[in-house]
Amino acid sequence: MFEELQKTYQGKKVFLTGHTGFKGSWMLAIFKLLGAEVRGYALAPEVEPALFDLLNGNSLCESVIGDIRDEDNLTKELLDFQPDYLFHLAAQPIVRESYNIPIETYDVNVIGTGKVLEAVRKLEKRSIVVLVTTDKVYENKEIEYGYKEEDHLGGYDPYSASKACAEILSSSYRRSFFNPSEFEKHQKSISTARSGNVIGGGDWTKDRIVPDIAKALENNETVIVRNPNAVRPWQHVLEPLSGYLVLGSKMDSDPIEYADSFNFGPIMEDNLPVEELVKLALDCWGEGNYEINQDANAVHEANLLQLSIDKAYEKLGWKPVMTSSEAIARTVEWYKNYKDDALGMTTQQIKHYFNLS
Numbered sequence: 450m451f452e453e454l455q456k457t458y459q460g461k462k463v464f465l466t467g468h469t470g471f472k473g474s475w476m477l478a479i480f481k482l483l484g485a486e487v488r489g490y491a492l493a494p495e496v497e498p499a500l501f502d503l504l505n506g507n508s509l510c511e512s513v514i515g516d517i518r519d520e521d522n523l524t525k526e527l528l529d530f531q532p533d534y535l536f537h538l539a540a541q542p543i544v545r546e547s548y549n550i551p552i553e554t555y556d557v558n559v560i561g562t563g564k565v566l567e568a569v570r571k572l573e574k575r576s577i578v579v580l581v582t583t584d585k586v587y588e589n590k591e592i593e594y595g596y597k598e599e600d601h602l603g604g605y606d607p608y609s610a611s612k613a614c615a616e617i618l619s620s621s622y623r624r625s626f627f628n629p630s631e632f633e634k635h636q637k638s639i640s641t642a643r644s645g646n647v648i649g650g651g652d653w654t655k656d657r658i659v660p661d662i663a664k665a666l667e668n669n670e671t672v673i674v675r676n677p678n679a680v681r682p683w684q685h686v687l688e689p690l691s692g693y694l695v696l697g698s699k700m701d702s703d704p705i706e707y708a709d710s711f712n713f714g715p716i717m718e719d720n721l722p723v724e725e726l727v728k729l730a731l732d733c734w735g736e737g738n739y740e741i742n743q744d745a746n747a748v749h750e751a752n753l754l755q756l757s758i759d760k761a762y763e764k765l766g767w768k769p770v771m772t773s774s775e776a777i778a779r780t781v782e783w784y785k786n787y788k789d790d791a792l793g794m795t796t797q798q799i800k801h802y803f804n805l806s
């Protein structure tokens with residue numbers, strides 16, 4: 450897979466929004482190995498420590514600190530760079546936070562995506578655009594079922610609904626301004642990528658279970674588990690990122706056929722309840738305790754959410770490589786070993802994932 454990706458991205462220009470975040474920082478390390486030239490556009494890192502800083506992100510890309518809602522600045526940076534590819538990851542990505550700042554969540558996730566697409570409209574060159582949303586875009590019926598790309602969009606909480614809105618907006622832009630049937634005219638191919646909860650080293654985001662585990666264990670504290678029974682399609686961060694890159698590569702080879710939406714998740718058997726994930730992580734760490742503390746006043750969060758990945762497999766030839774247990778083991782390995790050389794640890798895990806020596 451890596452050789453194919455290298456053929457696509459080596460020496461190419463990639464505009465990456467959200468490069469200072471968790472997934473964005475891993476993307477920077479992958480693009481470094483692929484030999485792409487990256488301009489990142491995002492707010493300054495907000496978590497402490499931030500993976501972007503630990504990886505010395507400024508050495509991996511040209512980093513522009515800016516708000517995606519600042520249309521003039523975003524457009525200027527995009528047009529000045531003239532990218533071949535754009536990966537849009539910038540977002541307010543936390544469900545619980547979206548209950549505190551619903552309007553800002555819609556503003557960043559919906560209007561922000563619209564502003565990215567407006568900037569792309571002004572770009573007078575061929576470009577491939579992958580917009581990252583989430584598995585939470587589907588109207589979740591909390592049943593044993595893997596959602597398919599054509600299923601109804603919806604969303605209970607503001608985050609999920611904002612990402613579903615971003616999907617509708619993107620689909621509207623694709624039909625209205627970047628219609629695949631008129632590709633020769635506009636030269637833009639637009640796709641959306643929907644993936645589930647990811648785990649991996651270097652995430653210190655508030656209100657996510659793996660960062661909570663890592664913080665508790667580093668400080669010899671008990672891990673507090675809020676939603677022990679919630680079943681999620683956990684996967685290692687490298688899985689969806691490889692999916693985004695394969696999608697971008699396929700779009701490059703056929704910008705009409707692949708301008709579409711794709712799910713990237715684990716195989717269904719690998720969905721695990723949160724409590725199981727915590728137990729496996731503690732086993733890998735070799736020590737530590739957890740305590741269930743369900744908050745009676747907690748805001749609504751989905752309990753059961755599964756994705757069908759048949760389309761990604763059939764059309765893109767993409768499938769996940771790691772089991773949930775391997776993903777957990779890699780994650781724990783990262784947190785136990787990052788302190789001496791975070792970029793080295795991250796690069797080593799990327800090379801292992803892509804079977805590079």
Ligand SMILES: NC(=O)c1ccc[n+]([C@@H]2O[C@H](COP(=O)([O-])OP(=O)(O)OC[C@H]3O[C@@H](n4cnc5c(N)ncnc54)[C@H](O)[C@@H]3O)[C@@H](O)[C@H]2O)c1
Nearest residue numbers: 467469470471472491492516517538539540542583646647
């Ligand atoms: N982490 C997950 O489990 C997960 C699961 C599904 C989808 N996603 C999606 O993947 C993407 C990346 O998520 P992440 O986990 O890396 O999140 P993160 O919080 O670590 O990073 C978010 C990034 O977006 C940037 N950003 C936020 N608001 C911005 C604004 N107004 N202007 C410019 N930049 C802004 C931040 O600076 C940061 O670089 C998001 O779109 C998220 O919805 C994440």
